[in-house]
Amino acid sequence: AAGVIQSPRHLIKEKRETATLKCYPIPRHDTVYWYQQGPGQDPQFLISFYEKMQSDKGSIPDRFSAQQFSDYHSELNMSSLELGDSALYFCASSYVRPGKGDEQFFGPGTRLTVL
Amino acid sequence: KQEVTQIPAALSVPEGENLVLNCSFTDSAIYNLQWFRQDPGKGLTSLLLIQSSQREQTSGRLNASLDKSSGRSTLYIAASQPGDSATYLCGSNSGSRLTFGEGTQLTVNP
Numbered sequence A: 001a002a003g004v005i006q007s008p009r010h011l012i013k014e015k016r017e018t019a020t021l022k023c024y025p026i027p028r029h030d031t032v033y034w035y036q037q038g039p040g041q042d043p044q045f046l047i048s049f050y051e052k053m054q055s056d057k058g059s060i061p062d063r064f065s066a067q068q069f070s071d072y073h074s075e076l077n078m079s080s081l082e083l084g085d086s087a088l089y090f091c092a093s094s095y096v097r098p099g100k101g102d103e104q105f106f107g108p109g110t111r112l113t114v115l
Numbered sequence B: 001k002q003e004v005t006q007i008p009a010a011l012s013v014p015e016g017e018n019l020v021l022n023c024s025f026t027d028s029a030i031y032n033l034q035w036f037r038q039d040p041g042k043g044l045t046s047l048l049l050i051q052s053s054q055r056e057q058t059s060g061r062l063n064a065s066l067d068k069s070s071g072r073s074t075l076y077i078a079a080s081q082p083g084d085s086a087t088y089l090c091g092s093n094s095g096s097r098l099t100f101g102e103g104t105q106l107t108v109n110p
Helices: none
Strands: A005-007 A010-013 A019-024 A031-037 A044-050 A053-057 A064-068 A074-078 A087-094 A110-114 B004-007 B010-014 B019-025 B032-038 B044-051 B056-059 B062-067 B072-077 B086-093 B098-100 B104-109
Touching (some): A010 A019, A019 A087, A019 A110, A031 A074, A044 B098, A074 A087, B004 B086, B019 B086, B032 B062, B044 B056, B044 B062, B044 B072
Parallel strands (some): B010 B104
Antiparallel strands (some): A005 A019, A019 A074, A031 A044, A031 A087, A087 A110, B004 B019, B032 B044, B056 B062, B062 B072, B086 B098, B086 B104
């Protein structure tokens, strides 16, 4: 079965650089979520999109932005990178029925290292 | 704001034991609760999803229960195996996001 695809899998950047992470949801899934997992921590919700519109916003820094495109893939853009941005970034997707949450399927993650 | 707590933080058991992992959440207005497995440095694998209207879900050796009124869920693993060694995370779903506990790190010793 098709899973959530994330690219790149690993990314190394310098401080103050920019990074773009990509997520391709499971076919026919209409909702994409982004989570950040720091070392030894649980995943923290950043932002989600339903049918290409932002549906919820969590603890996402103003330096970060994201969008969902017409083919439902999503990109997380990160600017002015800081050392503390080093983390695993997960994308998840689901098919959401209105008024109900639904099962989220996670991608393998992008490991971002900021030097 | 939803807060999720998992107990214990770490658990080490001999192979073959049955074990229970606990998850509690502060806001009972959830749509569902998911249990995940995470191997070191890897992604999250969904194990079980319990909808808010359900009390229990089973998959193979795994059984998850949900008591919304008390804000608790448990994951029961029967006849544990060394391959079950991983971190187990519970996530409560408020409809648009998952809020995770800090996980239980399970080690099953041969």
